[in-house]
Amino acid sequence: MNQFLESTGVEYPIIGGPMYPCSNPELVAAQSEAGVLGVVQPLSLTYVHGYDFLEGLRYIQSLTQNPIGFNALIEKSSRKYHERMSTWIDIALDQGVKFFITSLGKPDWVVKRVHGYGGQVYHDVTERKWAQIGVDCGVDGLICVNNRAGGHCGGLSPQELVEQCLDFDKPLVCAGGVATAEALKDMLDLGYQACQLGTRFIATDECKVSDSYKKAIINADESDIALTEKMTGVPVSIIKPEMKSERDLKAQGVLGWMLQSRRFKHLARLYLSLRSIMGLKKAISDNAAESEYWQAGKSVDGIHSVVSVKQVVNELVSQLQTPSK
Numbered sequence: 001m002n003q004f005l006e007s008t009g010v011e012y013p014i015i016g017g018p019m020y021p022c023s024n025p026e027l028v029a030a031q032s033e034a035g036v037l038g039v040v041q042p043l044s045l046t047y048v049h050g051y052d053f054l055e056g057l058r059y060i061q062s063l064t065q066n067p068i069g070f071n072a073l074i075e076k077s078s079r080k081y082h083e084r085m086s087t088w089i090d091i092a093l094d095q096g097v098k099f100f101i102t103s104l105g106k107p108d109w110v111v112k113r114v115h116g117y118g119g120q121v122y123h124d125v126t127e128r129k130w131a132q133i134g135v136d137c138g139v140d141g142l143i144c145v146n147n148r149a150g151g152h153c154g155g156l157s158p159q160e161l162v163e164q165c166l167d168f169d170k171p172l173v174c175a176g177g178v179a180t181a182e183a184l185k186d187m188l189d190l191g192y193q194a195c196q197l198g199t200r201f202i203a204t205d206e207c208k209v210s211d212s213y214k215k216a217i218i219n220a221d222e223s224d225i226a227l228t229e230k231m232t233g234v235p236v237s238i239i240k241p242e243m244k245s246e247r248d249l250k251a252q253g254v255l256g257w258m259l260q261s262r263r264f265k266h267l268a269r270l271y272l273s274l275r276s277i278m279g280l281k282k283a284i285s286d287n288a289a290e291s292e293y294w295q296a297g298k299s300v301d302g303i304h305s306v307v308s309v310k311q312v313v314n315e316l317v318s319q320l321q322t323p324s325k
Helices: 003-008 026-035 042-048 053-063 078-092 107-116 128-136 159-168 182-189 211-219 251-258 265-284 297-302 309-319
Strands: 014-016 036-041 068-073 099-103 118-127 141-145 173-174 193-199 225-228 236-241
Touching: 014 026, 014 309, 026 053, 026 309, 036 053, 036 099, 042 053, 042 068, 042 159, 053 078, 068 078, 078 107, 107 118, 118 128, 118 297, 128 141, 128 159, 128 225, 141 159, 159 173, 159 182, 182 193, 182 309
Parallel strands: 014 036, 014 193, 036 068, 068 099, 099 118, 118 141, 141 173, 173 193
Antiparallel strands: 225 236
8 A cells, every 4th residue: 555645645656846946837737637746836836936825826726626735845034934834834725735745844833734624744854863853743754855856955865765764654755866767666666655756847848947947957967966055055956057166066255154153054044045036036037048046856867858747747657557545
């Protein structure tokens, strides 16, 4: 029995990873319509794609009757942001969303609220200590973000993460490094109940990013993926821009000092994150010929064309037996 499939009601053991700025409504809906779990990224929905949150959520639900999820980034960077995220969670629950992914904070209050509606919460983790916190808060499953993921990645391999987290007896989802049917099957055989894919869904017809972004993913291989701390203050996986050295991807001077300071690192991260939020909007522009902010994971090795979401899903599940819920 696959507990992930049984509890979510989706057809295939795949989550469409929530991505800023790439998770436009049509992409999320197409993922769910194809039998996987599309997940709403609220900042992408509202700030990048210009929807009122409730309006955008209803639009997605008008495009698919299948389950969708919601990504709650719950780091308390400011009271105003926390209040906004709390309101979005309430709206999502009122609209019947039952699956939530929490990131970057302690999820106890989200778990309490979501469980009150009969929903479930999976928590992003990069190592055992964060998984333990999530389990202690009552989460229903763990999204194991490994060192092959795009965006905010972890430091451990998929194998190391599953070994660290398997004894929690929670459904584990592999996040990072999966773009092919072979990779999906390998991770399920390893003990994961599902895989979360982000990069592969950027190079699809339904994803509203620039053609330059999609071409960069198609043309890249694993050796082109690098880490930068200049976006949010913590390592983020990107396609390394041409003519940039490893030194160029690290914060220097005052910012570098602030990121090393216990007193000032949160202020530095907030500044970098706000700057990135504004800068990343150009990634969806048709005029975006180049960018320093093209986030992608090492799964680029297995991505060679831009196709529909449905075709991506069909290819991914081609080696799986008919899922048993």
